[in-house]
Amino acid sequence: MTPDARTRGHTPAAALAGLVAVGAGLAVGELVAALIDPAASPYFAVGAAVVDHAPTVGREFAIGTFGTADKPALYIGMGVLIAIIAAGCGIAERRRPPLGSVIIGVFGAIGVLAALDRPDSRWTFVLPSVLGAAVAVVVLRMLLTLLDPTDREAPVGADTVSPPDDDATRSQGVGRRFVLAAGGVAALAVVVGTVGRRMLADTARTVADRTRIVLPTPRSAAPPVPPGADLDLPGATPFVTANDDFYRIDTALQVPNLTTDDWSLRIHGLVDNEIRIGWDELLAMPMTERLVTLTCVSNDVGGDLIDNARWLGVPMKTLLDRAGVQAGADMLLSTSSDGWTCGTPVSAVTDGRDALLVVGMNGEPLPVEHGFPVRQVVPGLYGYVSATKWVVDWELTRFADAEAYWTTRGWSALGPIKLASRIDRPTDSRQSEGEIVLAGTAWAQHTGVAAVDVRIDEGPWQPAELATEYSVDTWRQWRYVWSATPGEHTVECRATDQNGQQQVEAYAAPIPDGATGLDSRIYTID
Numbered sequence: 001m002t003p004d005a006r007t008r009g010h011t012p013a014a015a016l017a018g019l020v021a022v023g024a025g026l027a028v029g030e031l032v033a034a035l036i037d038p039a040a041s042p043y044f045a046v047g048a049a050v051v052d053h054a055p056t057v058g059r060e061f062a063i064g065t066f067g068t069a070d071k072p073a074l075y076i077g078m079g080v081l082i083a084i085i086a087a088g089c090g091i092a093e094r095r096r097p098p099l100g101s102v103i104i105g106v107f108g109a110i111g112v113l114a115a116l117d118r119p120d121s122r123w124t125f126v127l128p129s130v131l132g133a134a135v136a137v138v139v140l141r142m143l144l145t146l147l148d149p150t151d152r153e154a155p156v157g158a159d160t161v162s163p164p165d166d167d168a169t170r171s172q173g174v175g176r177r178f179v180l181a182a183g184g185v186a187a188l189a190v191v192v193g194t195v196g197r198r199m200l201a202d203t204a205r206t207v208a209d210r211t212r213i214v215l216p217t218p219r220s221a222a223p224p225v226p227p228g229a230d231l232d233l234p235g236a237t238p239f240v241t242a243n244d245d246f247y248r249i250d251t252a253l254q255v256p257n258l259t260t261d262d263w264s265l266r267i268h269g270l271v272d273n274e275i276r277i278g279w280d281e282l283l284a285m286p287m288t289e290r291l292v293t294l295t296c297v298s299n300d301v302g303g304d305l306i307d308n309a310r311w312l313g314v315p316m317k318t319l320l321d322r323a324g325v326q327a328g329a330d331m332l333l334s335t336s337s338d339g340w341t342c343g344t345p346v347s348a349v350t351d352g353r354d355a356l357l358v359v360g361m362n363g364e365p366l367p368v369e370h371g372f373p374v375r376q377v378v379p380g381l382y383g384y385v386s387a388t389k390w391v392v393d394w395e396l397t398r399f400a401d402a403e404a405y406w407t408t409r410g411w412s413a414l415g416p417i418k419l420a421s422r423i424d425r426p427t428d429s430r431q432s433e434g435e436i437v438l439a440g441t442a443w444a445q446h447t448g449v450a451a452v453d454v455r456i457d458e459g460p461w462q463p464a465e466l467a468t469e470y471s472v473d474t475w476r477q478w479r480y481v482w483s484a485t486p487g488e489h490t491v492e493c494r495a496t497d498q499n500g501q502q503q504v505e506a507y508a509a510p511i512p513d514g515a516t517g518l519d520s521r522i523y524t525i526d
């Protein structure tokens, strides 16, 4: 076939290929945005950029013409414009490849710029546009290849096996494979786009709801962090973890998007009165604020699945007392809105420790991925047996009668946090000889850390200096000044708790009830 032949015929089909390809790209963009942040949606970011940067005359014209429907009008207008350009991309790609792909790339770049222009944008905001444009280009090229199948395929309706090769016959029909592929991609794009939009709308609802919340002042405030509690050494872990840096562990593929209106907690099972608490009722109850260090049972020796935050919430016991726990109930089986379950000993919730039904984290409403609007925090227990996020249901039951999510998968039913310690700095394993400030953290939640010792090359244990204790429910920093000599050296640390228990030195893997063993680091001293 001559290049000239390519340009003839099939123009509507090429336009259709452009529409389908760009539609698929937009759908993927919406789905990826839904997984990142509603504000990362290329379509709406571009719309928002138009609104933000439109000259006043344009804006006044729009409001004057469309009134309060100015935004839907804008999005519909954008849709029509994009459809025209998409059809043009299809035709351009067929006549002057890769012109159509280039135009799609330019629009991808506009999407990237608009998304990065959003307040609070992060680098991940580029992904919806980049992936969307990539999908659009791939689909467009695939469809156009099927449209001109280099004489391999007969047009629809042709009953000969041998391909007709005059242009007139060629333009009579479009390849069956093209029609199937275009239809298939279009159908898939509608599904992906609908799912993406649905998820985006849910996320946007939750984000808007969260932004409106004004947290109450606690009846019992968290004591301020004394200066000596955070040694503030470069490379060492900060005493309080910022929300964005806080480790995250859950089974949720898509974070549950609840609103405070959706939320309620049902308390039932072995109770005197079955009750249901709503958000407003919860927020009106006296609040307690505490610093508590959360730890994951999967945290291996030296691992970082541990962080410390200031939590605001209602003592869980207040709610249990309202329901009236019956004798014999020893397990609080909590369930999240996405069906994850957790079994907490009733005794750990009622023995006076600060077990909280939490609404605030470091002075903000709970971040969505940390359980918005309500989660549990119980000092001294691993997260899998205590820290239910998006919690909506409490059943009072017995360990003999019920099993929670991880217990049915081989983890222990009880999960008190094990005494442990970690070396955090220096982070660089190459150092020069002389005094090196080693530092790290140790934790024995709800018992408290009494001492940390350090040894070099399995020599004698030497006491490290401890940071000021904040509370027994939080981790405690330590430092040790080491006069390092040239060569390769192994540093180890070992904590002792306030009951005089020493950290178990023998290594055990996290499953079934938490790791043991000493953290060690090898430093090469020049």
Ligand SMILES: Nc1nc2c(c(=O)[nH]1)N[C@H]1C(S)=C(S)[C@@H](COP(=O)(O)O)O[C@H]1N2
Residues within 6 Å of the ligand: 246, 247, 248, 249, 250, 251, 252, 294, 295, 296, 297, 336, 337, 340, 369, 370, 371, 382, 383, 384, 387, 388, 389, 390
């Ligand atoms: N709904 C729900 N809550 C959950 C989990 C979960 O998978 N789903 N994981 C738990 C585990 S194993 C841990 S360690 C903590 C982690 O809390 P974070 O993600 O806020 O750090 O949440 C707990 N709460």
Ligand SMILES: [Mo]
Residues within 6 Å of the ligand: 249, 295, 296, 297, 298, 382, 383, 384
């Ligand atoms: Mo965990």
